[in-house]
Amino acid sequence: MIVVENLEKSFGETKILKGISTSFEKGKTNLIIGQSGSGKTVFLKCLLGLFTPDSGTISYDGKMYSQLSDNEQRDLRGDMGMVFQGSALFDSMTIAENVMFPLRMFTKQSKSEMQDRVNVVLKRVNLPDAHQKMPSEASGGMQKRVAIARAIVNNPKYLFCDEPNSGLDPKTAIVIDNLIQEITKEYDMITMINSHDMNSVMEIGEKIIFLRNGIKEWEGTSDDVFKTDNEALTDFVYSSNLFKKVRAAQLKENS
Amino acid sequence: MTYLENIGAYFLMVVEMFRKPTKWTVMKTLILKDIDDLIIGSIGIVAFISFFVGGVVTIQTALNITNPLIPQYLVGFATRQSVILEFAPTFISIIMAGKVGSFITSSIGSMRVTEQIDALEVMGINAINYLVFPKFIALMLYPFVISIAMFLGILGGMAACVYGGFTSMEDYIIGIQTDFIPFHIIYAFAKTVVFAFVLATVPSFYGYFMKGGALEVGKASTTSFVWTSVIIILLNYILTQLLLS
Secondary structure (H helix, E strand, O other): EEEEEEEEEEOEEEEEEEEEEEOOOOOEEEEEEEEOOOHEEEEHHHHHHHOOEEEEEEEOOEEHHHOOHHHHHHHHHEEEEEEEOOOOOOOOOOOOHHHHHHHHOOOOOOHHHHHHHHHHHHHOOOHHHHHHOHHHHHHHHHHHHHHHHHHHHOOOOOOEEEEEOOOOOOOHHHHHHHHHHHHHHHHHOOEEEEEHHHHHHHHHHOOEEEEEEEEEEEEEEEHHHOOOOOHHHHHHOOOOOOHHHHHHHHHHHOO | HHHHHHHHHHHHHHHHOOOOOOOOOHHHHHHHHHHHHHHHHHHHHHHHHHHHHHHHHHHHHHHHHOOOOOOOOHHHHHHHHHHHHHHHHHHHHHHHHHHHHHHHHHHHHHHOOOHHHHHHHHOOOOHHHHHHHHHHHOOHHHHHHHHHHHHHHHHHHHHHHHHOOOOOOOHHHHHHHHHOHHHHHHHHHHHHHHHHHHHHHHHHHOOOOOOOOHHHHHHHHHHHHHHHHHHHHHEEEEHHHHHHO
């Protein structure tokens, strides 16, 4: 379980996170939603240890990150997998080398063992024949799947995804969403996803956290999102024309 | 203030470069790749420039010796001194600041823009050691490039001298052997090692700490070239003062 307490982070005079407290459970996909500039990415980067919070604590299965030594922090990061918004694949390596990279860095496996593991995860993300392709030869959806394969190759306990659907068509976005949810269950991980995408909220969000101006405005399940009377969340959820129409239809039906 | 902050950040980066080393099996591959990119890939342009600049130095010297009392072998002597003391270590380093320095800044900068450096850090890898240390080790072979530049500079001078009809081959060879001071070679290679360190670390600094997008990668490459050149020229002055005066 990841427990966050009273997390605060500023850049210069600007306070980005203003005392966020929450927790994330094992085997669940947690979505962090909110408008651009609401602090989602900073929150995720604090969880990843890329930013040091000004105050507050983050603990991973009882281990307080700020109290760990450099080596312990490094070990903990070995338990984290991250899918970046732009995939962040190493463009000088083939897809297979990208996926193998965490194994080469952190395990003492032989080359054949590593290759076997790469085959397994590439097959799992439905890319069984993409080994020798360069990232630049892969489509956006393929790159995301490779990024997921790289993130899970070392059996992480925690998976972080920063807008995994951005730049993808709706159909591919659903494939990626479902893949992340299936993998979360399969590997029994704690998964955190930053997203703007309301489809993701509906499809895979088991716990939703809504951030607004650096504050946790709302927390609940995907079902609760559509029943809430929180004005800011309603305004965010129904900002698209499609959802406005759905909302209008719902209200009409209720009346 | 920004300059002071940058200087501080640069030295912290240099210290970080030697901490939390990357696994040797991975590092070995990175070093070999960087030797190929930075050293082997530079030999062609260095050879071409050295040969022809050596020739030009010889022609200029020969054309400026109009007094019949000055011996002809002075052309070879002047070429050797210019090439070994300044042209090969310093002038070639400025060229390398453009070629190798821009390559380092833009490749690391592109990794920053596309979040590849963040990906390394998330995995708990010391990204500075992973990216900068192999370049530093690869550039420790830079004196090898400079020795080629010295040889070809003097050879180019000889070709220009003999085929241009300025002096005889014998005079040129006597010239390059006259008053040879072995310490000048030590001085030249000492400078080269210091410049190699600058060439590996300053462009890496500008690439690693750049912020923004593709446009900023270009700007960072330009800034990196300017500062690498400035630092090389300043260090050249200081080292010359310390070692030769």
